[in-house]
Amino acid sequence: MSVHAEQKSWSVPQLAQARDAGRRLTMLTCYDASFARVLDDAGIDLILIGDSLGMVVQGHDSTLPVRVDDIAYHTAAVARGAKHALKIADFPFGSDATPEQAHAAAVRFIQAGAAMVKLEGAGHKLETIRFLVEREIPVCAHLGLTPQSVLKMGGFKVQGREQSAAERLRADALAVAEAGAALLVLEGVPAPLAAEITAASPIPTIGIGAGPGCDGQVLVLHDLLGIDTGHRKPKFVKDFLAEGGSIAGAVRAYTEAVRAGTFPTSEHSYA
C-alpha cells in the first residue's frame, strides 16, 4: 500500500510547518508520469520538474537550451502521476528575465499542475519574486551554484568559498525570503556556510551539494538511480539503487536516509 493512502496532498504552508516540527523535507526531480507515481507512492514530499531535464532527458551539456514549452509539458505529465507530492516547476533560462515574462510562464506551469515555481538567483530576480507572490504564485528561490549561470561562472563550480562571496550568499538568502519566497534551494555551497544560512533563514532550505545542515535535500532522479547521463557525477551524488534493490526501494532508501539525517554525510559535502 502507498505510504500516502491516508495522507493528504502537500500544501505550501505545510513546508514551514514541517521545518518547525523538525521534519526534514525530501525532494527529487522527475519528468514523467510513471516515475512520478513511483516517487509519490514511496512518500517523496516534493517533486521538482527541473530544467536539469535538458541534461538528463534531452542530452544537452547544460540546462540553457530548455524552453518554457518543455517545462510545461513535463509538469503536466508529472502532475498526472503524482497526487500527493508538492510539484515545483523550474523556470528555464531566460523565461524569468522580467516579472511579466515570468508571470506568463508561471501561469502555464500552475495550470499544468505545479503548486510552486523555482527561479535561480537574487539581484533583479527579487522584483520578480515579489511580483509573482503578490499574484498568488508561490516561489522557491535557488542560490549558490545556479546552473543557468554556467557561462558566467565558467563551469559548474562550488560557490561561496571566498569571504565576499559567502557574505553575498548570506545576504541573498535573507533577501529572497524577504521578497516572499517560501522555500530556498542551496546548491554547491560549503556545508558550514549552508548550515549557517539555514539557521538564519526564515524559510526552509533544501540542499544539494550543501551538506547535512539544510532542512531538506534534493537529488536529480537519474543520479539517485546511478544512471549514466554522460555527465561527470559531482561528489554529492549517491546511487541508492544498490541498497534499495529496486527503483521504489531506492527512493524509499533515499527518503529514509534524508529523514534520519544519514544522507548526506561529509563524504557528499564540500568543506
Ligand code: KIV
Ligand atoms: O533543475 C534541477 O534539477 C535543479 C536541482 C538540481 C535543484 O535545479
